[in-house]
Amino acid sequence: RRGDDGTALDRLAGAITYAARLIAGATRRTGLREVYSPSSSTRGLRKLDSWVERALLEKDESLSTATAVAAEAIRQDLPPLFAEVVGRVLLRIGRLPRDMPDAGDVAYVPRAGHHMPLPPWLPPSRILGGFYVLRPIGTGGGGSVFVARRAEERHEETAETFALKVPAYNGAAAHTLSEEEFLRLFREEAGALLTLPAHKNLAGFVTFDAGAKPKPILVMELVQGPTLERLLDKRAMSMPLALSILDGLAAGLEAMHAAGIGHLDVKPSNVILRYPDDVGAPARGSTPSPTPVLVDFGLAGRKVRPGCGSPYYGAPEVWDTAAFGDRTDPRATDVYAFSCLAYEMLTGKTLFSGDALPVLIAAHLTHQDGPESLQWLRRHRQAQGLAEILSLGLRRDPRKRLTLSEVRISLAELGRKRLASLSWPLRN
Incomplete structure (x- = not known):
């Protein structure tokens, strides 16, 4: 069951991250050679979490492979005794009952935030x-x-x-x-x-x-609900749902832009999906649809500042303010990030990729009105027009980009005519 602070596996990943950092600091101070990090275990647990949710939805009981992968990842990140304890706990997941016991039988699980x-x-x-x-x-x-x-x-x-x-x-x-x-x-x-x-x-x-x-x-x-990032990680998406979320997000950004303000950090983790009556995320294909809510206005404003934005969604002017001047309209910066997010929501993969921050930044700075990863969309017979809309929102020169309202109208029209009837995600 998902609480305000995520599932039990989310909380376990947070605890492992915290423990690994403490252990890494201790080993450095004592001069030991092993330095542990939580990178592999976090990925393994997120994958296991997705498998668990899929098993509940699809009545699939084969979790042994996913638990073994997660346990092996944890063995890479934690000392042997710690990893052995966590591994034994994970192996019990497949034997747990599918249905939640009565409230009186459930032990209290402290919120992850209390231990951070x-x-x-x-x-x-x-x-x-x-x-x-x-x-x-x-x-x-x-x-x-x-x-x-x-x-x-x-x-x-x-x-x-x-x-x-x-x-x-x-x-x-x-x-x-x-x-x-x-x-x-x-x-x-x-x-x-x-x-x-x-x-x-x-x-x-x-x-x-x-x-x-x-x-x-x-x-x-304080908006309650899962993030859009989590929904994408679970791949619990359909084309109508993706289009609905994009339109709601665009509507919120339009309201900000009408006041001359840019959000300046549009990304999946800053979108919370609010479900009616706090029912939580429903099973794939069920209704009602959530309302996307844009959160975290810590970078919002009327000026583009160096480093605002995030690596996968930051426009060129975010990474090189000197080249574009200090009068860049922050609303154009949002259009760029929204176009990156739209590609990800419709295809299930990020528009820009790279193993290191300098690689990602270089990709944003050097492309000409859209990276190479847009090219396959231009050849997609059933999604004709999508690449053109996105490329017009991704222009290197912020003054030449579409407005958010223009992108929203174009996407909505294309969605009605072509996209809504397609399977998610769009594939090459």
């Missing part, structure tokens, strides 16, 4: 700008995100919770801006979010506090 370490800069009171931090959600290059309540309601279990983001002053920002400039820009861009209208495809903006100590904060609605 709080950052050392967080005050002992856990209060930031009038909000009490309950637990971490995650940390990335753009900053840290926490579940929080209003400070005066911190002891009320039924009080509303929020997503509180603390932007990170590091990476590209630290190379190009002083900390004072960074905070000023944060204040300006967060203030611009106050002009955004309420929209079902956008997480609600609550407040920001550029003067919060020890770090500024941005507070948003």
